[in-house]
Amino acid sequence: MDKDRVKAFADRIYRDMAGAMAIGMGYLGMKTGLFRALADGGPIDARALAERTGLHPRYVEEWCAGMAAAGWLEHDPDAATFRLPEEHAFLLASEGTDHFLGGLFLAGPSLLALAPKLVRAFREGGGIPPEAFDADWLEAVDLMNGGAYRERLGSYWLAQLPEVRARLEAGGRVLDLGCGVGEAAIALARAFPRSEILGVDPDGRAIQRARSAAEAAGLGNLAFTCGTVETLLAEPRFDLVLLLDCLHDLAAPEATLAELRARLSPGGVLFVMEPRSGDRIADNANPLGVTYYGFSLFHCTTQSLARGGPGLGTCLGPTRLVELLRGAGFGEVQPLPIKSFTNMFFAARA
Numbered sequence: 001m002d003k004d005r006v007k008a009f010a011d012r013i014y015r016d017m018a019g020a021m022a023i024g025m026g027y028l029g030m031k032t033g034l035f036r037a038l039a040d041g042g043p044i045d046a047r048a049l050a051e052r053t054g055l056h057p058r059y060v061e062e063w064c065a066g067m068a069a070a071g072w073l074e075h076d077p078d079a080a081t082f083r084l085p086e087e088h089a090f091l092l093a094s095e096g097t098d099h100f101l102g103g104l105f106l107a108g109p110s111l112l113a114l115a116p117k118l119v120r121a122f123r124e125g126g127g128i129p130p131e132a133f134d135a136d137w138l139e140a141v142d143l144m145n146g147g148a149y150r151e152r153l154g155s156y157w158l159a160q161l162p163e164v165r166a167r168l169e170a171g172g173r174v175l176d177l178g179c180g181v182g183e184a185a186i187a188l189a190r191a192f193p194r195s196e197i198l199g200v201d202p203d204g205r206a207i208q209r210a211r212s213a214a215e216a217a218g219l220g221n222l223a224f225t226c227g228t229v230e231t232l233l234a235e236p237r238f239d240l241v242l243l244l245d246c247l248h249d250l251a252a253p254e255a256t257l258a259e260l261r262a263r264l265s266p267g268g269v270l271f272v273m274e275p276r277s278g279d280r281i282a283d284n285a286n287p288l289g290v291t292y293y294g295f296s297l298f299h300c301t302t303q304s305l306a307r308g309g310p311g312l313g314t315c316l317g318p319t320r321l322v323e324l325l326r327g328a329g330f331g332e333v334q335p336l337p338i339k340s341f342t343n344m345f346f347a348a349r350a
């Protein structure tokens with residue numbers, strides 16, 4: 001046995017463990033408002049930071065030390081102060097933007113808490129059903145995706161489909177299937193006031209949140225329904241169907257895609273956003289790929305298997321995705337050249 005290799009791998013495991021713990025400390029920094037408080041000022045000592053936030057000084061002191069050791073905060077040992085650099089605040093204290101990374105801090109602890117249930121599913125089959133995921137997971141998905149929907153969907157992303165934009169500007173119909181808490185549907189209702197937008201999701205908690213957000217926004221061209229594609233049989237057809245971060249979660253992907261194809265109006269488009277992954281494991285051997293395999297095991301795969309689905313997984317890959325769309329009868333499937341570190345995009349036409 002190569003002892004250097006053992007040592008290198010032990011270092012590697014500790015580095016990964018440190019990453020998991022840093023995410024946990026990130027959760028604390030976000031939920032307690034510590035990142036926000038640090039972003040509002042220059043260097044500060046832990047006691048003054050505790051006073052500024054009204055938090056327990058000993059916890060704040062230990063958290064500052066841990067975050068400085070992790071490289072998230074800068075530390076001046078002579079002055080005994082801590083500082084959140086502007087570039088870190090851009091990612092840690094920027095709630096509501098598309099560059100805020102706080103969704104990851106909610107996702108990590110929420111998903112890892114399900115590990116004992118997942119062990120049971122490995123042994124006995126089945127999976128963890130959608131209703132077993134806590135409110136932090138719902139919030140995490142919203143934080144990970146919502147900013148991009150608000151800032152890019154109606155503008156940059158749909159600029160790739162000028163004929164669809166023109167229809168929506170004149171007054172078209174949009175379906176967001178698997179709409180979650182409704183951010184994408186709300187963004188489109190705002191961007192295209194002459195169009196009617198319908199969000200559909202089987203998760204009652206998500207639909208409740210989406211309805212409250214729509215009501216607060218005072219948008220009259222928007223509705224949310226708790227259900228699946230079967231709920232839509234009586235609906236007129238749609239010019240645009242969105243399937244955002246949802247296809248790989250479906251329990252019956254082939255049947256759902258075929259039904260969506262039938263729900264498109266002539267010339268209508270299915271717009272698919274999926275987590276960015278490659279076709280081969282080697283393509284996903286990077287921090288994003290490992291994060292997505294974790295999301296896959298702890299959420300996407302298991303919630304699909306729990307409902308008798310195929311468990312397509314978060315790292316579906318572009319080839320399998322295109323095969324699924326073609327298998328459902330879509331004659332034209334086009335990858336869209338939308339720049340994103342985290343997602344890939346396709347347009348499918350009947």
Ligand SMILES: C[S@@+](CC[C@H](N)C(=O)[O-])C[C@H]1O[C@@H](n2cnc3c(N)ncnc32)[C@H](O)[C@@H]1O
Nearest residue numbers: 145178179180201202203228244245246249250
């Ligand atoms: C990862 S979430 C994405 C939510 C939202 N589209 C977003 O991007 O924030 C996947 C969503 O798919 C929904 N979903 C799962 N199975 C579904 C089905 N058969 N029909 C419609 N939506 C479904 C889930 O309830 C969940 O809200």
